[in-house]
Amino acid sequence: MTIEITSDADLPKCLNTPSKQTTKARQLAHLHSGIPAKKARGPRPQGFFSRTVIVTLQNGEDVVIQFRPEPLDLVPFLVARRVLGVAVPDAKVIQDEELECEGIWVYWMTCIPGKTWLDGARGRVSQTRVTTVRSLGRILSRGYVDDSSELVIDHKLHPHLELLLASEDPQIRRFHVVARDLIGKLDQLKNLPLFVAHFDLNDVNIMVDDNCDVSGIVDWELSTPLPFGMGFCRIHTLAGEFSEKKFHIPPEFEDAERGFWQEIWDGIPENVRSHANPEAVQIAVTLGTLLDDFQLEEGKIGPYNPVVVDALPKFLTYRIPLIRGSGSPPYSE
Numbered sequence: 001m002t003i004e005i006t007s008d009a010d011l012p013k014c015l016n017t018p019s020k021q022t023t024k025a026r027q028l029a030h031l032h033s034g035i036p037a038k039k040a041r042g043p044r045p046q047g048f049f050s051r052t053v054i055v056t057l058q059n060g061e062d063v064v065i066q067f068r069p070e071p072l073d074l075v076p077f078l079v080a081r082r083v084l085g086v087a088v089p090d091a092k093v094i095q096d097e098e099l100e101c102e103g104i105w106v107y108w109m110t111c112i113p114g115k116t117w118l119d120g121a122r123g124r125v126s127q128t129r130v131t132t133v134r135s136l137g138r139i140l141s142r143g144y145v146d147d148s149s150e151l152v153i154d155h156k157l158h159p160h161l162e163l164l165l166a167s168e169d170p171q172i173r174r175f176h177v178v179a180r181d182l183i184g185k186l187d188q189l190k191n192l193p194l195f196v197a198h199f200d201l202n203d204v205n206i207m208v209d210d211n212c213d214v215s216g217i218v219d220w221e222l223s224t225p226l227p228f229g230m231g232f233c234r235i236h237t238l239a240g241e242f243s244e245k246k247f248h249i250p251p252e253f254e255d256a257e258r259g260f261w262q263e264i265w266d267g268i269p270e271n272v273r274s275h276a277n278p279e280a281v282q283i284a285v286t287l288g289t290l291l292d293d294f295q296l297e298e299g300k301i302g303p304y305n306p307v308v309v310d311a312l313p314k315f316l317t318y319r320i321p322l323i324r325g326s327g328s329p330p331y332s333e
Contacts, residue, residue, distance in 0.1 A: 003049065003069040003070050004048050004049060005046075005047075005048060005049060005050065005051065005069065006048075008021075008051070010069075011051065011067070011069070011104070012099075012102035012103065012104060014098070014099070014102060015051065015067055015099075015102075015104065018042050021042065021051050021053050021067065022040040022041065022042065022053050022055075023040075024065075024067075024099075025037075025040050025053035025055050025065035025067075026040045026055055028065050028094055028096065028106060028108070029055040029057065029063055029065055029108070030057075031094075032063075032094055032108050033057060033061075033063065035057040035058055035059055035061075036057070036058045037055050037056070037057055037058070038056045038057060038058050039055075039056045040053050040054065040055045040056070041053070041054055042054070045204070047219070049068065049069075049070075050066050050067060050068045050069075051066070051067045052064060052065070052066045052067075053065045053066075053067075054111055061111075062111035062113075063108060063109070063110065063111055064089065064108070064109040064110070064111050065094075065106065065107070065108060066106070066107045066108075066109060067099070067104050067105075067106055068104065068105050068106075068107065069103055069104060069105075070105065071105050072091070072093075072105065072107055072221055073221055074091050074092075074093070074107075076220045076221055076222070076223040076224065077089065077090075077091040077220045077221070078091075079145065079196060079225065080143075080196045080198075080217075080220050080223065083142055083143050083144060083145060083196055084139060084140075084142055084143060084196065084217075085142070086110075086216070087112075087139050087214070087215070087216040087217060088216065088217060088220060089109040089110045089111070089112055089216070089218060089220075090109065090110045091107055091108070091109045092107065092108050092109075093105070093106070093107060093108075094106040094107060094108050112207045112215055112216030112217075112218055113207070113209065113215050113216070114207045114208050114209045114210075114215040114216070115207065115208060116203065116204050116205075116206070116207060116208075117132055117203040117204070117206040117207070117208050117212070117214075118203040118204050120207075120208040120209075120210075120212055121203075121208065121212050124212075125241075126250060126251070126252060128211075128212035129239065129250070129252050129256050130252050130255045130256045130259055131211065131212045131213060132206070132208055132212045132213070132214060132238075132256075133235075133238050133239050133256035133257070133259060133260045134256065134259035134260055134262075134263050135213040135214040135263070136206065136214045136238065136260065136263075137259065137260035137261065137262070137263030137264045137267070138214075138263040138267055139214055139217070140195075140196075140231070140232065140264065141263055141264045141265075141266070141267025141268050142267060143195040143196040143197075143231070144193055144194075144195060144268070144269065144272055145193075145194040145195060145196060145225045146193065146194040146225070147193055147194075147275070148190065148191065148193075148194065149189055149190055149191075149192050149193070149194045149226070149227035149228075150190040152194060152224075152225065152226060152227065153186050153189055153190055153227065156224070157186060157189075157226075157227075157287065157291070158183065158186055160291055160296055161179050161182060161183045161186075161291075162183070163296070163299075163300070163301055164176070164179045164290075164291075164294055164301065165179050165180060165183070167301055169301070171304070171306070171309055172294060172301065174313075175290060175294075175312065175316075178286075178290060178316055179290065182283070182286065182287050182290065185283050188277075188279070188280050188283055189227045189280055189283060189284055189287070191275055191277075191280070192227040192228045192229065192275065192276060192277075192280055192281070192284060193227075193228045193272045193275055193276065194225045194226070194227065194228070195225060195226065195227070195228045195229075195230075195231055196223065196225055196231065197223060197224065197225060197226040197230055197231025197288075198217060198219075198220065198223050198231065199219075199220075199221075199222040199223040199224070199295075200219065200222070201217070201231075201234045201238070202234070202237070205217060205218050205219045226284075226288065227284045227287075228268075228272070228276050228281060228284060229276075229280075229281040229282070229283075229284030229285045229288065229320075230284045230285065230287060230288035230291075231288065232260075232261075232264065232285060232288070233285055233288030233289040233292050234292065235257055235260060235261075235285075235318075236289070236311070236315050236318065238256070238260070239252075239253045239254075239256040239257040239260065240253055242307065242308075242311075245307045245310075246310075246311075247311035247314065247315075249330075249331075253330070254330065257321075257330060258321050261320060261321050261322070262321075265322075278320070278322040278323055279323070281320060281322075282319065282320055282323050285318070285320055286316060286318070289312070289315050289316060289318065290312070290316065293305070293308055293309055293312050314331055315331075317331045317332035318330055318331055319331075319332075
């Protein structure tokens with residue numbers, strides 16, 4: 001199980017205050033880069049599974065030092081960085097015997113410029129949503145990893161759906177018919193290209209510049225490549241919004257959502273487009289929507305958000321623009 005940090009008190013004594021974290025981070029950044037540190041600060045909010053410090057070096061460069069109570073799998077970072085470039089942080093291990101003896105692993109990462117979408121769009125979300133969502137599509141369109149999704153479907157997605165169908169949880173049983181239908185359609189997805197897919201694409205993990213164009217995406221550690229379309233299933237909550245525990249479609253939803261898909265289709269290589277059959281992509285988006293709400297944790301269906309599950313029946317009626325055409329709404333009534 002992933003170790004959660006509920007407060008600084010969960011960390012060993014050498015790191016159990018923000019000032020201790022910034023002091024240690026400055027020291028490590030200097031040792032790793034060979035350049036003295038000028039200042040350091042902790043971002044807000046901090047993550048649930050780490051403590052992060054942004055260190056500014058004497059040459060003006062910002063770097064990220066992250067303290068974690070368990071080792072970090074860097075492979076997802078490397079895969080995403082290879083295809084998406086500087087929009088993904090470069091990540092490396094920093095060896096520190098003292099901290100490792102205390103059960104803390106340290107990582108150095110390049111700093112993505114800008115603010116989180118949550119902070120950068122504060123007070124102007126409706127005015128900037130189209131810009132942010134469209135530019136996100138522009139970045140994710142570069143996510144090609146491989147020609148075939150067959151291995152991921154056989155070894156990851158089929159077992160995931162089988163676990164859903166085996167569950168006796170009343171909330172999950174509501175979607176057994178959908179899961180059974182999707183498991184019968186998996187073979188149609190095997191020819192879809194494999195694309196990077198972020199595990200938790202949200203307004204804290206998406207970074208934006210002053211104009212609210214996306215400058216990068218952080219926190220890739222639990223991510224894995226998926227069939228083209230599955231990784232875009234968060235379009236509901238990117239172009240829409242939750243308010244008072246209910247999902248709402250703001251006036252700019254379709255401009256943002258259609259803009260996102262336009263950037264995806266315009267940005268993917270021709271060889272990818274020729275294999276991205278719209279009907280198969282639609283199945284992939286629906287599959288991603290279902291499995292995103294009932295994610296796996298250590299081989300079991302992990303805790304799910306009941307608010308999102310309540311919106312799931314509506315989300316499952318979503319049809320991508322290439323399927324629904326120009327005059328139909330994104331969701332069925």
